[in-house]
Amino acid sequence: MAFRLPLPPLALRVPLLTAATVFLFTVTTGQLVSWAMGQRLDQEAERLGRVYLDGLAAAVLPAVRNGDAEALQEALQRALGFQEGIRERRIAIGSADGQRLASAGIGPNPEWPAPFARGLRGHIWELATDGDAVWAQRPLKDRGQVIGVVAAKLDVSSITERRRRLDLAMLSFGLAIALIGAAFSALAARHALKPVLAITQALRRVGAGQLEPLAEPMMPPSDSEAGRLGHAFNGMVAQLTRRENLSRRLAERERAALLGRLVGTVAHEVRNPLAGMLTAVETARQFGHDEHERNEALDVLERGLRQIERVVASTLAVHRDWGPPRSLAAADFEDLRVLVTPAAQRRGIALDWCVALPEPFPVDALRLRQMVLNLLLNAVAATPAGGRVRLEVKVGTDARLAVVVEDSGAGLSPAAERRLCSPASPAEDDAAPVLGLGLEVVAALGQQLAVEIAVQPGAGGRGTRIILQAAATLSQNEPMPPELLA
Template identity: 60%
Template structure:
């Protein structure tokens, strides 16, 4: 895994880059100046050597024309040390064929002879590898004829030392100027960035939750880019403050709307078991002294009261069920039929019950009962008189519970499909159907999410209405005691 290297902040990176740029510029300029100065010194040394040969040639030519070896040796001996400021190591005179005729000065160096003794008979300027001596050479002519070759080995060690001293001094000066210039450039960049850094600090505070405009005393000078940036930041802060005020107002309105919806939900969920309980009371009155029917009616009333208690407790706990969970039993499905039957009879809608649950299913039963009851009541409301509503419940091969409700109505509108999470609808359609759909579908979606159930909407098998299916996975048996 490649780790990301931490980067320096802009407030440090820009001054450092400015300092580095100035330092590199000064250093490069110093190097160029040193090279130019060295080249200039080489040219001056070469010119001095050729001037030296000019003077020496005037003294050597008469002796060469006379042909006297002794006179030539004397001229060379007198010339050694004669010129002030020039120190000769060796003077050599030879023939154009490369043969030495006369010499004076320090003994010969076999590793570095005069150029004409190494085959170069023309003008020459050669620097030793140690750069402490040079050979300067010139052919001597009598008219147009070359009669001899004069070569002088000059000591330039003093010039080399002065050159090295100058190079060291210029390098030290260049480094000092580079460091000072870099520091000044860093300070200038930091000063130029100070207004931008002020805006950056304000943005950092805004990021940590302290959103406040930049005070007047800290604003950059007017007319600069930083001033425009600060003005844009202050305008953004003003917009954010206005938006927070609007958000607070909307939140207050939303709280009122949620409270109204909560009241409607409680009333909706309490009314359904109340209808079943009233039916059970009527059945108890009609049963007379029949103990079996009275026991069934009392059991129905008890389950209805527990359902109402659970709805109230769940609402007080912000829709979080705080009661102990219990598995879904076949009796719960029968209760649904009893609860829906009065509304179906009032609308002349038939009920088909295909519920097979041989053993309790490990799922929190009361919320699932609420979801199924809402689907059944919506199906009864959507089915015209003479139609039928069917409930199918059972355990599938994968171990999950299938609970499907099918109606023979006109079909779910787009807004209802959107609430169930199986379609889309425009805002106008959602507002148009919101009042007609009621709160039942919202309760179904909330409970399905809590039980990790999947919702599917399919066409009715008879070509009419819809079939809304809930597929509920089994819960942990340890969390749903029998």
């Protein structure tokens, strides 16, 4: 895996790239200007050297034409005496075939002799390796015929030094201008990015849950693209804020509706046994000396208290913390049989238990157990004495768990069936039919577990058959409690 260095943030990357671009462009432009000026100076120096050779050629032409070596030497010495403009280091005159006729000045330098001495003819401009001297050469013509060669070794050290100082000054000036331009361009880029960076920071705050619009001092001019972007962002924040407020109000209404429905259901479930219990208390007060009446009143009190206990247990079942989920096992249904049997025996109701669950099924056991327990208790309460309540559990061909609770009671109303199979939304709570609290618990837990609930007539068209179908929602390797594995 290749190692990649983390990129700096956009707020730093763009100004740096802009500054680097301006700096390189300015430095490169300065170097190109310096090179062009150097070329121009070289051309001017070469032109000046040719002008000097023209004057020297005119001075030595008569002596070369006449073959007067003494006059030629004297002319060279006179030329060396005038060094106001250009300083000569050495002057050499050669014949047309390259033989030296006369020379004067410093030297000769065997390592760098005159060009004609090295077989070079015609116009020559040859700079020394150290740049301090140059050989300038031209043919010496008389009436259009070449009769010799004039060469002069000129001292250009002062020109070279001035050029070096000029190059250094140009480089320093260019670097200074480049640095200033890079700094200004970085600041300009940073200023141009300021609205975008402000919106980026605001979006980061939105991601963290802080819906805050851009402050007015941070807003760029409205007629610019950044200004339009800022106003669009503020509009988005305003819409999200309104949506959050609306969602909060809807949630509060939903909680109020649920609480009202819970209170109404609890009051409905508790009021009936309380009326019977109050009647039993009055009976006990009036006929307490009669053992039969007293025992009957105590039975009514017991049944009322048990029904209130069921209401409390069912209410806690919806609102308690269930803890970590675990898979459903056959032992859970054996526990339900133990819980339901006393109520069934008191009412004289037979229980049919058919549980085919050889392996734990990956569904939340505690919630599903509570659903089945409420269905069984409601079935026992709805079945007349001598009736029968049946429980059937199996895994279908579609790999879903099917739980069937069937009784031989009077059955559910169509409105209650619809509410049990499709729990009402908060907006529909006021118009929804009132179920018993046990069935309310079944509907609420079924919605939490995504359990499909179906209601059918019982065997022979009597009673109610309620079918729960649950898909696997837990990992297959959920741990089982030790008491269920025993």
